[in-house]
Amino acid sequence: MRCWIVIPIKAPEACKTRLSPALGDSERQALVAEMLHKTVSAAQAVAGRDQVLLLGPSRHGLDADISLLADPGRGLNAAVTSARDTAVREGIGRLLLLSADLPTIEPEDVAALLDVAADAVAGGPDRAGKGTNALSLPLPAASQFRFRYGEGSFAAHRAEAARLRLPFLTIDRPGLGLDIDGPDEVALWRQG
Template structure:
């Protein structure tokens, strides 16, 4: 392994991306996107995240935990490993299962990243790891509304119970406090902008980028549907 994390800490860092069935994703976008469009959006966002995470020299392994065959094929194409599950009951439960595997494999830290942050960049990973250089602790990256958790670095992997869902950012902070662990907050605009609701799409399109997701939304005419002029 090479990179800043190795030279400073010489510890194993594993990334985990939980992915539920692509056809079930982004239900809150139903007012704007068809089922086929939501499916395609989920797959495209996953590709954007994988393209960055699987090429980071900071990460020893990238694990995708999913029951979706298409997502698994996509992940393997980028060099990620698959943790199979029958069905994602809750994101937290999936991450807990991945954390146990990380611990058993000797990982000292686990970085959980959702599939719906397609603007993620390599320097975002650098910032998270720099914030999480303590022997034990948590790093949280909040969503733009400070309710969700858009990345979580846990050292060790099972340092806290996971509380993904509504207001997970504060829930994770409380869990770290209850365990007596330091909890660093790392605000990153690229990771803060997830795509979960129609208003998220407005914000995303209003700040044009060069991702696969940007190109997909442009091709589908989502900006026009929302009354936003785009220059992608």
Template structure:
């Protein structure tokens, strides 16, 4: 089985705006970069993941050997849809690789995620879509998509995305498995979440 990881990233200065009251713009940028680097490292260390791809306007200083897929500029869900099309065979020649049997989409703001967490996402049974919810149980921090079964999956990141992604899986006739772990559920959006970022980030002041 070939599994790829796709990690979406925002442009410089666009991330973590809800932390503006407690972190300066430069600190928010440093936090985004630190969490993204951690997620990329964890994906690279996961034995079940063959290739890591980034999706966004820039690579935030990450290794130039990691393919960066273009962002159409019309939002996260559209960008991920384009990346899924690439992974499903729409433009594989651009990155010189045979397509995967499964794609794991991972949020870039998971400072506690481990390679083991991502191996769990990669090892979801065939014909099954895996969903890793956030700490509130309503959002989605990672998705595991079987291919070609989920090649027409429509991403629904935003409010209540967990339920919307489950419905999308059901529309495609896919079974759904929920993967819960501390590493996958702890994203950083609000000031109270910053304690979870301590392993990778320390504010300048």
């Protein structure tokens, strides 16, 4: 079964603007690039280079051979819907969406999201259990999955799997749980 691991990422200057009070522009962009490179490396270690794609306007300094999917520009839910539709047209059997801001992600975290029953949706929650840092979809079974990124997305994605009558598995791992949204997470990560 072919899979795609898609990592949505904004343009460098638009990334992690909530960190602006704590980090200057160059520090913030360097942090984003570091986390993106870590996430891409973990994904490529599991799936290979040709199955890892970025979704957005920039590769953030990554090699030109990493595929870049176009972002239609109407927010994250529209962008991942576009990626899902492209994956369905390409005959992809599983689509894994990974947040780009997972500084402690390891290949084993990615593998856990792919090593699930063929018909199951798998989600990796944030540390609070409310946000969705990873979402693994079986295709074409989840070709009508409605994305609900935003506040309370993890429960909304679980409900969406139920609407489609697909089993939902929670993949709760530290490497998937720590995402960097505010200065407190940066401090937590730097402390180890």
